[in-house]
Amino acid sequence: MKTTMSTSTNPIVKNTVYSILFAISFGHLLNDLMQAVIPSIYPLLKDNFRLSFAQVGLITLVFQLSASILQPFVGHYTDRKPSPQSLAVGMGFTLLGLLSLSLAPSFALILCSVALVGIGSSVFHPEASRVAQLASGGKKGLAQSIFQVGGNAGSAIGPLLAALIVIPHGQDYIRWFCLFAILGMCILSVVGRWYQRHMPVKVVGGKQVKETVGAVALSRSKIVTSILILLVLIFSKYFYMASMTSYFTFYLMEKFHVSVQESQIYLFAFLAAVAIGTILGGPLGDRYGRKLIIWISILGAAPFTLLLPHVGLFLTVVLAMIIGVIISSAFSAILVYATDLVPGKVGTIAGLFFGFAFGMGGIGSALLGWLADHTSISYVFQVCAYLPLIGIVTGFLPNIKGK
Incomplete structure (x- = not known):
């Protein structure tokens, strides 16, 4: 049986698409901004729920584990099955986590809430990095820097906004950060549609498969x-x-x-x-x-x-x-x-x-x-x-x- 191979109609990006790079960087800013709110409100949570330092440490542990350990597994899955909608889905997890955290009546629900925010970050980062490389037009270092600086800015802005919005008014005001998650979902939905149109694929025997660049000559x-x-x-x-x-x-x-x-x-x-x-x-x-x-x-x-x-x-x-x-x-x-x-x-x-x-x-x-x-x-x-x-x-x- 003869196998045919032809390039699909999906266009491969030749030039640097700065609009997408800045959009994904802004999404990174929003993601890390919302993450940074969690450690910023530790004193508030400690007082409200009479937490020990060990319990505060457990909040950090749950948040860090959900935000770090899951990322390689999410990345491995999306390498096999690219998922443009996962960008907005990640923000959706963060939205649910922040809303839950603003209403959390117990320490156990606080842990569940921060885990949701961490999962949102785990879903966002691997596919966002792929979008940055796709939009780089070959300038992969520049693209990664633009993407990364958005996260740095968000990490710096988050504690400042938490100090202005949450600390003076209380736990309920965490819900206002949900607006950032909704904004992020809107922007990343647009990015996801661009990503869907530009994913490099080939048609092999009538089936679509991902196109990969040649590997380096190393064992x-x-x-x-x-x-x-x-x-x-x-x-x-x-x-x-x-x-x-x-x-x-x-x-x-x-x-x-x-x-x-x-x-x-x-x-x-x-x-x-x-x-x-x-x-x-x-x-x-x-x-x-x-x-x-x-x-x-x-x-x-x-x-x-x-x-x-x-x-x-x-x-x-x-x-x-x-x-x-x-x-x-x-x-x-x-x-x-x-x-x-x-x-x-x-x-x-x-x-x-x-x-x-x-x-x-x-x-x-x-x-x-x-x-x-x-x-x-x-x-x-x-x-x-x-x-x-x-x-x-x-x-x-x-x-x-x-x-």
Whole structure:
């Protein structure tokens, strides 16, 4: 029996579609904004339900597990069966979670609510990363950076809005964040329709199958080893980032006796630098090679992290901003490098790396908090200063050029 193969009428994207990239980035902003509300209202929930710190930790655990562990499985499923509607479905889970959280009368229902929000994130990220690559027109690093910076912005805006809307008025006002979920569902439905029209497929023997790009010429063991090295680099980056995002304000207050307000301004300066680095990392990787950017992003931050615990306030803030720009440029390069290693598995790879990053951020924050309780915040920063040296393992990555 003769098998025929012909290209389908579905158009493959040749040029960078910035409207879709900015739309999916805005969806990422809304997703991470709503996620950021949960830890921001911990003091409110603790008082309302007389929770212990262990129970607050359990809320974090349930939320992080549902937001991280499920992502690789969702990504693997959507690699086999692409699902454009899953973008809006993910926002639907988040909508249900926030509405449930605003009405939750018990600790058990709080856990169920945050799990729904985490599931929404797990459904959103893998397929959204695939859309970003599809709309990239070949500029995959740039596309991933645009997508990623939306999440960074949402993570920064969420706590601010929670402080303005929920904390002064109470748990019921969480429901107002459902409007963001509805807006996200509307935008992502439009993106999903574009994705449906532009999914690259071929018609083989009358059946539609996904079209994949050629794999890199590496053995299976070399690819697996490279993925493990990239995960080690993610561990290094997100453990260090956990020390900055969770404890930088406490470090400044303890060592330099600045006020809470001043420390928040300095933290904002660091987060602004992170946003700049996120934007730069992707296109620089496209231009100069992703392995080089990974080298610079992880190992290149080491001189500045090692110096930071030993300088005055002004240089501490300057070094923090330099570190923010350098180290935040890594994720886009790492993720695109990994998808070049395993073509056709964007969902699985994105789910694995986003999930691992979320998990490492949560675990890092908890472990560093425990270490700070038993030593000091200054000691934590002295220890974390050595984490970027792990970037030396980048030398074991193969030199590849993604297609």
